[in-house]
């Protein structure tokens with residue numbers, strides 16, 4: 001049995017080989033970049049108008065309109081004092097432009113332009129390089145690409161990005177009692193739900209699983225299922241069959257497949273029988289079968305490791321401390337990850353904390369962490385991991 005800190009350290013200390021690939025801009029969402037991205041040119045790359053209106057030379061109330069420039073035009077006017085040019089948003093401002101005045105503040109008679117207010121120098125001009133300078137660091141290696149990030153990289157004219165490959169993840173659930181949702185349920189059976197929760201937890205954070213398999217509590221079937229799944233996994237996630245019952249075959253089946261235990265059992269609730277192992281560059285998390293235990297262990301241990309394999313600078317769920325909305329005492333000798341709900345800047349520990357109970361997790365949005373044998377008074381701050 002290891003402590004939570006020891007388990008995290010063992011996971012963190014694993015030597016991993018990160019693989020990279022080149023991906024097209026549009027296929028990079030949630031990938032982590034594997035080399036710094038710098039601006040290839042100033043952005044904007046030329047002074048341009050922020051408004052539809054008139055580019056003006058000199059500060060005055062009246063000007064003569066000498067031409068027009070629209071977005072994308074290559075025309076190159078050189079203004080003299082008193083000149084104005086009709087201009088549109090995004091168009092390159094002519095040389096010697098002092099300011100741009102939006103058209104709503106102007107009136108035009110023939111070629112004569114009259115302003116309703118005096119222009120201010122530089123008004124409504126987006127200056128070359130005001131957002132980014134050529135060579136400036138845009139994204140550090142390890143940054144996860146968001147939609148805005150894709151927009152920014154695209155605006156820099158970059159089409160192919162060097163990213164870390166995502167780990168290949170396979171899922172195996174075990175248990176004779178498990179049947180697929182949608183099928184009729186016999187006495188003693190329950191619907192298999194962990195694979196759905198785990199698969200979508202992967203997807204929520206930008207990871208996809210390759211395949212999922214449901215296997216009965218049969219040693220040979222579990223052993224060969226693991227062998228086959230390992231062939232195509234960087235990370236194999238199992239659920240169930242990892243405790244000490246007569247039909248809990250997962251640990252032995254992993255060992256017989258050459259997986260080497262890195263830790264087994266963590267001093268925590270839920271998720272005590274959590275197992276972590278490795279076979280060369282393949283990693284295995286065997287999560288306890290109880291639905292709340294498997295998902296908590298995914299959030300607390302598997303997710304940070306997936307981020308690591310993904311080359312991401314992130315190391316797990318976001319953590320925040322919130323005042324607790326009621327008194328709470330952890331009477332247990334183990335630290336707890338409690339299903340909790342953050343609302344109105346307070347955290348409430350929800351009813352229904354059993355490891356088999358997923359209702360409170362589904363209604364909540366956080367896991368609150370409490371040390372063993374610790375009390376909290378209403379208003380005291382409690383550390384929470386945000387799950388949604």
Ligand SMILES: Nc1nc2c(c(=O)[nH]1)N[C@H]1C(S)=C(S)[C@@H](COP(=O)(O)OP(=O)(O)OC[C@H]3O[C@@H](n4cnc5c(N)ncnc54)[C@H](O)[C@@H]3O)O[C@H]1N2
Pocket residue numbers: 173174175177178190191192193194195239240241242243244245248271272273287288289290291293355356
């Ligand atoms: N004698 C002991 N018994 C148990 C201990 C212990 O220390 N000594 N630990 C308990 C703890 S803590 C946990 S957690 C469970 C974990 O057991 P397993 O990982 O072997 O899980 P199973 O026995 O296969 O299943 C537990 C529970 O969860 C349901 N389950 C399993 N898989 C799924 C699934 N894919 N979808 C939905 N529900 C699932 C299963 O039906 C069981 O009710 O062991 C305790 N026992």
Ligand code: MOO
Pocket residue numbers: 268269270271272273288290293355356
């Ligand atoms: O440690 Mo288990 O996950 O509580 O039921």
